[in-house]
Amino acid sequence: MHLMGLAGMAGMLPGSLHATAKQPRDIYETPAFGNVCLMHITDCHAQLNPIYFREPNVNLGIGAALGNPPHLVGNALLQQFGIEPGGRAAHAFSYLDFATAANTYGKVGGFAHLASLVKRLRAERGDGNSLLLDGGDTWQGSGTAYWTRGMDMVQACNLLGVDIMTGHWEFTYQDSEVIDNIGAFNGEFVAQNVKVTEEALFDYKFSEFDGFDEDRGLAFKPYTVRSVNGVRVAVIGQAFPYTPIANPQRFIPDWTFGIRDEQMQAVVDRVRGEEKPDLVVVLSHNGMDVDLKMASRVTGIDVIFGGHTHDGMPAPSVVENRSGKTLVTNAGSNGKFLGVLDLDVRNGKLQGYQYRLLPVFSNLLPADAEMQAHIDKVRAPYLEKLQEPLAVAGETLYRRGNFNGTFDQVICDALTTVNDAQISLSPGFRWGTTVIPGQTITMEHVMDQTCITYPETYRREMSGADIKAILEDVCDNLFNPDPYFQQGGDMVRLGGLDYVCDPRQSFGKRISSMSLDDGTPIDAGKQYMVSGWATVGSQSPGRPVWDVVADYLRDQKQVKLKKLNTPKLVGMEGNPGLADYPAS
Amino acid sequence: MAKKSIKVRAKHKDGVTTVKALMTHPMESGLRKNSKGEAIPAHFIQEVVCEVGGNMVMNAHWSGGVSKNPYLSFKFDGGQGQTLKLTWTDNKGESDSIESAIG
Amino acid sequence: MNNLRRLILKGSMAAGTLGVAAGAGLLVPSQALAAWPKEAFGQKTLDGALSVLLGSDEMGESADVSIKAPEIAENGAVVPVTVTASMANVESITIAAPNNPAPLVASFDFASGAHGYASTRIKMGKSGDVIAIVKADGKLYSARKNVKVTIGGCGG
Structure with a gap:
């Protein structure tokens, strides 16, 4: 795989955040590149409305992680990615001068504003030439998500047109609610690393669920393959490996998780052998450090779209392994960013890419009317309390x-x-x-x-x-x-x-x-x-x-x-x- | 001990039978204390025996360090068309057994 | 079969264990059963337990023994452990957790064509190794895997 070099890296930031030769229309104008566009949101934590979100001033890297993305904060982060201090991009990606900058640039995120951005990119890239991936932590984090047991977010994701998702906090609802919500979700839920325990297989209560594979003991569909502009894109799901440790096991007693990188390798090999994809990506909730290690050990993955650790990384990390290179991204949290990866895939191979992590500034993007109507509707019964x-x-x-x-x-x-x-x-x-x-x-x-x-x-x-x-x-x-x-x-x-x-x-x-x-x-x-x-x-x-x-x-x-x-x-x-x- | 404390699945494939069994049992080690600080008496399965066609295939000895409601899996050659008998006995002398056709 | 016979002898030497088991109305299969090795399970150290149970604590780590257990336990009270021994003539598989108050957890004696394979769930009070000891052709082989047991929480 040929990847764009350092010169390309500079071009991964939103156009107006850089001094570029041609003045773009706005910060969301991104030049066309390649033939496949994969959009990525993650860890929105059910924030339907615009919010403020301050990035960290402490994100320590220890050992090999010292000084490497994502373990950079403030000016060190801006310097690493070539972002001018003091501007809109610096505000999006760092904590610097937060209160003043938040007053200047306004709130971020909000599904109605995100929807406008997604629709615009879909139209610019052409019908059928893009996919929208959601890395999970979508159904939890707000009062309305709690009171509707995540269903307000399932409906919002359906309106947004999320094609494929995986999960973590999704599993903090009762297992039957997880199954019901996935049933109501118009896209596909994938996770190669969630198995049904041997004990539960004796009398499994969700044996009728679509994604269940008794022979492999998998609770959910491990991957899916979509045709995007004629390119076969395989998307493998990786749910948060430590869900039953970090969160209560009692809600999901029949499911067992884990990183399972040997199984990931087996899935990648099987997908490449049986499905003949042009591109293999992983939609991951591992967290960025785990993704970076997994990318160094598992071969055959072109891109890992990462979440969990809420690292708003302006550019992907490129990880070398035994058979090639893997891009690892992380797309922040709370609905603040949309990751946009334009890929040039030809002759069954990834030839080049262009990545932008677009900050969703609510006052730069009109609210999508349909999404706003949904948000207003789900909030109405709880508005007084909220x-x-x-x-x-x-x-x-x-x-x-x-x-x-x-x-x-x-x-x-x-x-x-x-x-x-x-x-x-x-x-x-x-x-x-x-x-x-x-x-x-x-x-x-x-x-x-x-x-x-x-x-x-x-x-x-x-x-x-x-x-x-x-x-x-x-x-x-x-x-x-x-x-x-x-x-x-x-x-x-x-x-x-x-x-x-x-x-x-x-x-x-x-x-x-x-x-x-x-x-x-x-x-x-x-x-x-x-x-x-x-x-x-x-x-x-x-x-x-x-x-x-x-x-x-x-x-x-x-x-x-x-x-x-x-x-x-x-x-x-x-x-x-x-x-x-x-x-x- | 209540009857039907054992669930067993024995499947034959390519000359090998794989047995998976799940037993309902508290598996109290005798090392735990209750909220009043009193020792909870030991109550755990000590032995599991599997016979096929009258021949013993596997004989397990357990301590209270095996988890509550124990799971067990093992494999042996042959077994096609035969019936398997699985029996557990605990430290109080209680026991249960189940017979299952190998599928 | 030697292994089973030896365990019977050992059991009968350990203060009336066999008698108790028989008196409790064990369902004795057609072959003679080994008694529950009370003395071995009562040992506070792994070496002690193995010496009593298997007659020796001399063993070499072997690539023919594989032990599957999670890096981090999802629940310390239910840690899945699967042991596979790929050498010929496997007589028994023993599973131990040296950091537990009673290190010897389970032992599986095999006969009549049983494979060197056992899978079960064990309790672990704190982080430490899970050790598998395989007896084959009268020799002992072992493998170990560290399992972290955490308090949990605070993720996400």
């Missing part, structure tokens, strides 16, 4: 980053205050929208940050040793030098607890000097009252976390954090995945 004003943001409230974001701190402070605890724990999810200073925090914002199918809170005693064990466990999921052991979330968020973290150390040795907010060292043998939410093992007894956070916010007129419980970092000096970090 729009309840709770407090006003006194600073930018965000989540994304390896350690506590400011909105996480609000959640943690709510848990310690409302539930009368010394320490609070909140999961390091990567979704959750941003609120800018002066904006009214509504119930919708709280739902955007907390909306899961296992929202129950707890308040219980834990020993200092138990708390350390949790921190070490999650820290290894994040900083294990082997990407196949990384689960793609961020570090557990803490309230009332400080610590020192050395990401370079091995399991059990990264966390030290734990202390309460007043400086009292944590005693391994002593009991502490801890409050948290999102327990994976079993259902917690307390109220849903959004009610706890709403209670807390109603008591505050203006939200201004007293303190951000973010760890002191050791050995991270000069790491380009770290900038503007307060505690080091």
Whole structure:
């Protein structure tokens, strides 16, 4: 496969983000290239309406990942991809000067605006010459998705014309709901790495489901082949490999996941042998580091369209393996971007490509009327609840980053205050929208940050040793030098607890000097009252976390954090995945 | 122990029979404690025996370290048209067995 | 068959185990059954358990033994383990988890044309190796695979 060289790389950014010879009509004008266009959205987390989303200032790369995409933030990221600081593109791809830039450029995403962009590209590329792929995390993340059990998003994806999807948070609904939603989805759901357990096969309750393959034990169709402008494109699905570990197994007891890269190789070989495709792509929810490793081990894949880790990467990474090269992309989150990969496929081979990760700026794209009508309709029954004003943001409230974001701190402070605890724990999810200073925090914002199918809170005693064990466990999921052991979330968020973290150390040795907010060292043998939410093992007894956070916010007129419980970092000096970090 | 505690599927293909069995049993190791801190008594399957045509094919010995509602799979040569008998016995002396035609 | 006979002898030496089993009304098949090796299962160390069960803890890692288990367990209480031994004359497969309080988990004795293959689910309290020990032609062979057991959560 011949890939465009570095000169081509510069051309992968939206036209107007660069000084180009010919002035384009707008930032969405992309020159025609090749004969196949694959559009990609991922991790929209059910954000139907335009939102703000701040990219991270902490996304540390450890070991071989140090200094390589996606582990670049702020100016280091802009420099890597040749993006001018201070402009619209810099705002889209970085956290820099976020509040001011957000005021200047407005909100991002929104399915009605995304729909306009997709329709425009489809028309420009010509009827039947494109596919729209969705990497998953589509049915979860908003109040309406929760209340409709993801069905509002299935319908929105049908209107958007999503051709093929895979999943992760989709599997946090009950298994029967997953099957029903896939049934209502007009496209195809693919996942080569989800099997029915041997135990469940004795009496499998979804044996009538279309995608089930009893002989191979597969729960879903592993791949599909579509003809695009006469080119045979095989799309293999890779669902999030660690779903039953990172999320409750109890909703999906019959399904077992895993990276299964040997099985991926077998599927690629089978597809190439039996289907004679011109192009083989993987629609992946592995997370970018896992995709990069998989691309180095599995041969015969032309492109991996990646998600999960919410990395808005302006250009693909090119990974060499034993038989060729594989492009690995990652298309950000929350509906903020549309990945557009134009491919030149001739003589059964990929000859060249052009990639753009287009930021969806809501005020540059008209709202598609049909999609807007759907959004208004699904929101109507819940509108009053969603729009309840709770407090006003006194600073930018965000989540994304390896350690506590400011909105996480609000959640943690709510848990310690409302539930009368010394320490609070909140999961390091990567979704959750941003609120800018002066904006009214509504119930919708709280739902955007907390909306899961296992929202129950707890308040219980834990020993200092138990708390350390949790921190070490999650820290290894994040900083294990082997990407196949990384689960793609961020570090557990803490309230009332400080610590020192050395990401370079091995399991059990990264966390030290734990202390309460007043400086009292944590005693391994002593009991502490801890409050948290999102327990994976079993259902917690307390109220849903959004009610706890709403209670807390109603008591505050203006939200201004007293303190951000973010760890002191050791050995991270000069790491380009770290900038503007307060505690080091 | 309730009857019908065993599900078994035995399939013959190319001269080899593959047996897959699922048993309903708490498999308490005796090492766990309840919420009051009292030891939960051991109660687990110790032995599983598979016979085909009166000949023993497989004899498994288990500790309480095998998972609750245990799954077991093994293979043997032949078996076509024969009947398989699978029996478990636990540490309390309870047992159950099932006979199944090899398909 | 030697293996089964040896286990019977061992069982009868271990304080009345055989007697208890017989008294409990075991459904004894046409061939003599090995008793449940109580002493081996009670050992706190892997070496101890293997010495008692198999008469030796001397074994070499072998490429003819393959062990399939997840890199990260989806549930530490249910870790799928499948052992395949491709050498001839496999008499038994033993599965152990050295980090468990009782390392010896399961042992499968084969006869009458059974293959060197066993698949089951085991409990693992914490991260560690799963070890498969295969006895074939009187010799012991082994393979191991590390399985990480996590607290879980916080992903996504």
